[in-house]
Amino acid sequence: MSNHDSITDPLGFARRMWGNMGLSLPGMVTPTFNVEEIEQKIKDLKAVENWLKMNLSMLQMTIQGLEMQCVTLNAVRAMGKMASSYGAGVGAGGASGNEVVPAANSGNDALKQAALWPLTMLQQMQEQMQQVANAAAEAKKAGEATKTDDPSKPAAKS
Structure with a gap:
């Protein structure tokens, strides 16, 4: 047997x-062929999965908080440099070369301009995005023009 x-x-x-x-x-x-044992293992593994997901989300939130803190500190540091350079009467040499430098005795204007840095940055990003969109449109037009000029392919019907 x-x-x-x-x-x-x-x-x-x-x-x-x-x-x-x-x-x-x-x-x-x-x-195992015991359904209760399998269901218990599934519950245990799902508990571990949820615990890991919670830890992952807490880790991601911590990373995002530290990134925001870093960006804020860099912005404050940049504003401090701009204010000190304007206050010290630095001439046309400016921080980036394309900024409008007010007169040396207008410290309030310098602080107002430093406070508007997010708007300036947003405008620069919009300009760059528009340039990229224009370049993509021109490339698309150039691609379509080469397709219609190709004698081996039939012309597109209009």
């Missing part, structure tokens, strides 16, 4: 081998 059991139980050899060593067969090797 024991020979018949080893034929119908494909993991019988592994169980006997592990059992002879005094160790039980690991749970991942021996599949």
Whole structure:
């Protein structure tokens, strides 16, 4: 009868081998047919998954907070440099070369301009995006023109 059991139980050899060593067969090797045990494993693994997701989101929020802190400190540092350069009466040499430098005795104007740095940066980004959009449109027109000029391809019907 024991020979018949080893034929119908494909993991019988592994169980006997592990059992002879005094160790039980690991749970991942021996599949279980107990539905409650499987459901419990699923619940446990989902709990671990949710815990890991929570830790990941907390880590991402911490990273974003530190990035915002870094950006804010850099902006304050830049505003301080601009204010000190205007206050010291630095001439047309300016920080970036394309800024409008007010007179040396107009410290209030310098602070007003420094406070408008987000607007200036936004305007510069919009200008760059418009330039990229214009270049893409021109490239598309040039591509369409070369397709219609190609004699090997039939002309597009209008």
